Every structure is written in structure tokens, then in C-alpha cells.
Amino acid sequence: MSVLDIEKFSKILISALEHARNKIIKSREKIVSLRENRFGDTTYNIDYEAEKAIVEEFKKSGIGFTMISEESGTIDVNGGGLIAIVDPLDGSNNAVRGIPCYSVSICISKSLKFSDIIVSGVINVNTGDIIFCDGKNVYLNGQVKRPSSRTELPLTLATVIPRVYGVEDSRYSEKLFKILKHVRYPRFFGTAAIETAYVSTGNLDAFIELYPRLRVVDIASSLYMAKTSGAFFKLLNIENELDLAYDGRISCILAANNVLGNKILDVIS
Incomplete structure (x- = not known):
């Protein structure tokens, strides 16, 4: 995978995270339940709008993706292709009850193997903080971060x-x-x-x-x-x-x- 490819996928992923966050913030003013998702959990309008926003951003890229989402299962975008693992809203119960702690998670992979993941990211919906990984480093809002040195x-x-x-x-x-x-x-x-x-x-x-x-x-x-x-x-x-x-x-x-x-x-x- 070339540096240019990684940069391209990074932009798609970060844009999708930000777009999903914006949709959630707008939709949370009036939350309604819609249906059950593929796991039997309740899908709310905020889940649906976040997933829809992510799909829209991936479509804009013109690249084929096979998206596996918590809400709708498998979605072929632009004919399918690269794998995108998506949780449109993790912490839905917090969001529904007004507890300000929920997130959106996306990763892009060449295949269904964990070892083939190319980039990944998570956004804190309430703060807008983005944690992103390009396979070389992990970044918090663009700054390289490391795990703590705590051993006790x-x-x-x-x-x-x-x-x-x-x-x-x-x-x-x-x-x-x-x-x-x-x-x-x-x-x-x-x-x-x-x-x-x-x-x-x-x-x-x-x-x-x-x-x-x-x-x-x-x-x-x-x-x-x-x-x-x-x-x-x-x-x-x-x-x-x-x-x-x-x-x-x-x-x-x-x-x-x-x-x-x-x-x-x-x-x-």
C-alpha cells in the first residue's frame, strides 16, 4: 500500500467520522426508535443518520467498499471492494439518555483479515476529538500519542x-x-x-x-x-x-x- 493510498483512505475515513458526528449532533435533538438492527438491538434515528452519513462519504470517493456495519450489516458502496468495518454510534444508550459519552468507529482493510487493516479511527462525538491510526502511529487530533508507561x-x-x-x-x-x-x-x-x-x-x-x-x-x-x-x-x-x-x-x-x-x-x- 503506497503512501498516497494511505493518505487517500485517511481523508475518506476522517471525513466520514466528522460527517457522522455532525449528523448525530443534529439528530439527537429528537431521538426516536426505528427498528431492530442485525444483532437485535434497537436502532434509533441517530444510528441511522450516522450510518447514512458514512455511506455518503464513502460514495463520494468513487472507490468500491464492502461496508460491514453494526446497524445494516453488509452494504456494497460503489459496487463493493475494500472492507470497511463501521460502528455508526457506539454508546447509543448513553446518547438516548443524554449522557455525553458516545463515539463513531471506522476502519478500512484490504480484506477480512485483521492483519490487512490499512487505517482506523474513532471520534468522540461530544468533544470532536479524533483518534486515528495509519499503521505507523496513533494520533489524537493530529498529534502522535503513545501508551502510558504504567506497570503497577x-x-x-x-x-x-x-x-x-x-x-x-x-x-x-x-x-x-x-x-x-x-x-x-x-x-x-x-x-x-x-x-x-x-x-x-x-x-x-x-x-x-x-x-x-x-x-x-x-x-x-x-x-x-x-x-x-x-x-x-x-x-x-x-x-x-x-x-x-x-x-x-x-x-x-x-x-x-x-x-x-x-x-x-x-x-x-
């Missing part, structure tokens, strides 16, 4: 997903309790796309989801950021390379570095 688990600022509702396996709650005993500063924002991206920018030291609950659209962009930035990441229920078309649920750990990541694994082992 008790001092870690980490997202720990605390949900146990509907979980029958007691081993999960036991592991969750172990983690919470070791992490002094747990967080949970309700938008995994940006929480996982924050590990690569140094805003968070770790992200921990022990139960298979996440989807590819939630974390594909930020996993690519972690790979690029040198952060630690491990999919707990998938051994092989991540298939970007995978429809199942995922549990994972991201950490600022291998030392911290392995300490987290030691706690739950």
Missing part, C-alpha cells in the same frame, strides 16, 4: 466492564472480583470503541472485558491502534487471527504494555 496494577486507570447480568458461569464473576480488588481506579464509560482506543493514546492504562460481550465493530479500529502503538492486546476467547466478518461476541484485554498486560492475565489465571 493498583495504580492503573482502567476500564473494567462490571456487568454480570445474565451470566450463569460463576468463574466470570470470580475473575471480575479479583480484577476489581487489584485495580484502584476502575472506569466504565459505556462506549468500548473509544475506551479501547484510549489505551493507545495513554488516556487509559487498560481495558478489561472478561466476558464475551463485544463485537468486531466495537474494537476492530482500536485493536489496530494497539498493534501499531505497541500496546498489549489479547482476545480471550479467540486463538486465531481475528476475522473482521466474525459475528460472535468477544472478550479481550488491552493494556499499555506487555508487563501490565501479563499482570492482568496473572490475576485472572
Whole structure:
């Protein structure tokens, strides 16, 4: 992939993130439910308008894309082609309830292989901050960022997903309790796309989801950021390379570095 190609895809992706953000801000003044998405979750007008805005931006490029979106599933843009993994609005429940923490996530790949991702990005809808990755660096609003150097688990600022509702396996709650005993500063924002991206920018030291609950659209962009930035990441229920078309649920750990990541694994082992 040439430098010019990466620049071209970067512009498409960033423009799509910004366009989606603008549509969400306009649409959130009057939020209505429309239907269920392919996963059985409620699609609101803000989800629909964000997805529509992203499709429009990709169409403008004239390049063929096969878009895999949380809302509508597979969408062929300009006849299909390169893969685009899209979460038009991650944190819809926050948006609906007026909690200012939700995001949009997009990555572009040559194929359905995780290793073929070219660029990825996440935008914080409420602040407009863009976290972007071009395979060389991770940027926050155009400035190169790195994961933190934190290695001590008790001092870690980490997202720990605390949900146990509907979980029958007691081993999960036991592991969750172990983690919470070791992490002094747990967080949970309700938008995994940006929480996982924050590990690569140094805003968070770790992200921990022990139960298979996440989807590819939630974390594909930020996993690519972690790979690029040198952060630690491990999919707990998938051994092989991540298939970007995978429809199942995922549990994972991201950490600022291998030392911290392995300490987290030691706690739950």
C-alpha cells in the first residue's frame, strides 16, 4: 500500500467520522426508535443518520467498499471492494439518555483479515476529538500519542466492564472480583470503541472485558491502534487471527504494555 493510498483512505475515513458526528449532533435533538438492527438491538434515528452519513462519504470517493456495519450489516458502496468495518454510534444508550459519552468507529482493510487493516479511527462525538491510526502511529487530533508507561496494577486507570447480568458461569464473576480488588481506579464509560482506543493514546492504562460481550465493530479500529502503538492486546476467547466478518461476541484485554498486560492475565489465571 503506497503512501498516497494511505493518505487517500485517511481523508475518506476522517471525513466520514466528522460527517457522522455532525449528523448525530443534529439528530439527537429528537431521538426516536426505528427498528431492530442485525444483532437485535434497537436502532434509533441517530444510528441511522450516522450510518447514512458514512455511506455518503464513502460514495463520494468513487472507490468500491464492502461496508460491514453494526446497524445494516453488509452494504456494497460503489459496487463493493475494500472492507470497511463501521460502528455508526457506539454508546447509543448513553446518547438516548443524554449522557455525553458516545463515539463513531471506522476502519478500512484490504480484506477480512485483521492483519490487512490499512487505517482506523474513532471520534468522540461530544468533544470532536479524533483518534486515528495509519499503521505507523496513533494520533489524537493530529498529534502522535503513545501508551502510558504504567506497570503497577493498583495504580492503573482502567476500564473494567462490571456487568454480570445474565451470566450463569460463576468463574466470570470470580475473575471480575479479583480484577476489581487489584485495580484502584476502575472506569466504565459505556462506549468500548473509544475506551479501547484510549489505551493507545495513554488516556487509559487498560481495558478489561472478561466476558464475551463485544463485537468486531466495537474494537476492530482500536485493536489496530494497539498493534501499531505497541500496546498489549489479547482476545480471550479467540486463538486465531481475528476475522473482521466474525459475528460472535468477544472478550479481550488491552493494556499499555506487555508487563501490565501479563499482570492482568496473572490475576485472572
